[in-house]
Amino acid sequence: DTGVSQDPRHKITKRGQNVTFRCDPISEHNRLYWYRQTLGQGPEFLTYFQNEAQLEKSRLLSDRFSAERPKGSFSTLEIQRTEQGDSAMYLCASSLLRGTYNEQFFGPGTRLTVL
Amino acid sequence: SQQGEEDPQALSIQEGENATMNCSYKTSINNLQWYRQNSGRGLVHLILIRSNEREKHSGRLRVTLDTSKKSSSLLITASRAADTASYFCATDIKLTFGQGTILTVHP
Numbered sequence: 001d002t003g004v005s006q007d008p009r010h011k012i013t014k015r016g017q018n019v020t021f022r023c024d025p026i027s028e029h030n031r032l033y034w035y036r037q038t039l040g041q042g043p044e045f046l047t048y049f050q051n052e053a054q055l056e057k058s059r060l061l062s063d064r065f066s067a068e069r070p071k072g073s074f075s076t077l078e079i080q081r082t083e084q085g086d087s088a089m090y091l092c093a094s095s096l097l098r099g100t101y102n103e104q105f106f107g108p109g110t111r112l113t114v115l
Numbered sequence: 116s117q118q119g120e121e122d123p124q125a126l127s128i129q130e131g132e133n134a135t136m137n138c139s140y141k142t143s144i145n146n147l148q149w150y151r152q153n154s155g156r157g158l159v160h161l162i163l164i165r166s167n168e169r170e171k172h173s174g175r176l177r178v179t180l181d182t183s184k185k186s187s188s189l190l191i192t193a194s195r196a197a198d199t200a201s202y203f204c205a206t207d208i209k210l211t212f213g214q215g216t217i218l219t220v221h222p
Contacts, residue, residue: 004157033210042203042212043158091157093210103148104210106157 002026004107006092012113013082020078021110025094032075033104034067035091036060043091049075050097082114121204121213129221134191136216138204139184145207147180149189152201152215161189161202194220 005024013019025032031050035043046065047057051072061067064082069075079086089111093104122137140147146165150158164171164180164187171178177190191198201215 035210040214042205042215043210045211093158102146102207103160103163105160106150108157 004092004094004105006090006107006110008110009108010111010113012115014115015082015084017082018078018080019082019112020076021090021092021112023075023077023092023094023107025074025092026096026105027073029094029096029105030072031095031097031102031104032069033093033095034075034077035093037089037091037109038087046077079112082112084114087112087114121202121216123216124214125217125219127219127221128194130194130196132194132220134194134198134218134220136189136202136218138187138189138213140187140204140206140211141185142206144182147178147187148205148210149176149178149187150203150205150212152203154200158203191218194218196220196222 007022011019033048034046037043045058046061047067049069052069064080067077089109091106091109093106095102095104120139128134144166146163148163149161151161152158162173162176162178164178175192180187199220201217203212203215205212
């Protein structure tokens, strides 16, 4: 399977704990994106990388959130001191940017539940 | 704030009928994409239309783009029960999604 993969698929944690999610993009893709989706809403952009450089962060990404893509391949998203409001589906996507053509391929998501 | 806004929010049709969903956006774009999401799953890319294109086809899908009205439409012809899903439009590089249209196709 050469699609985008995410791990874990589900995470249940207690409020105040730290969690880390991993995303493995399609291997030749240079861009990697993180989105958050709550029930009944469309995905909301969080941040994206081109290779290892983090190019943009949404205002939704508070200082409790940090994302890395250390070698320009896989990426991690860490949430520190989780809050109940962090409960959501966290989606990762990757793309091979060519000019303005930017078809993004999404992973299955990590569903986070904060108790 | 969300860039794309889909209309209607929900659509219920019979198998074999056509389904049309609309999307409006606020700012100038380079391209617009439509995605499908089955319940609780990741998004699947359906089609991309560039800002200099007016219409595009892919199988049973037809997408139109009117940049003067900042709107797009997705037509699914001869719908099937398997088309039941949420449909989202999204614009440009850091995709900005609307709330989606929930399509239900009854067999």
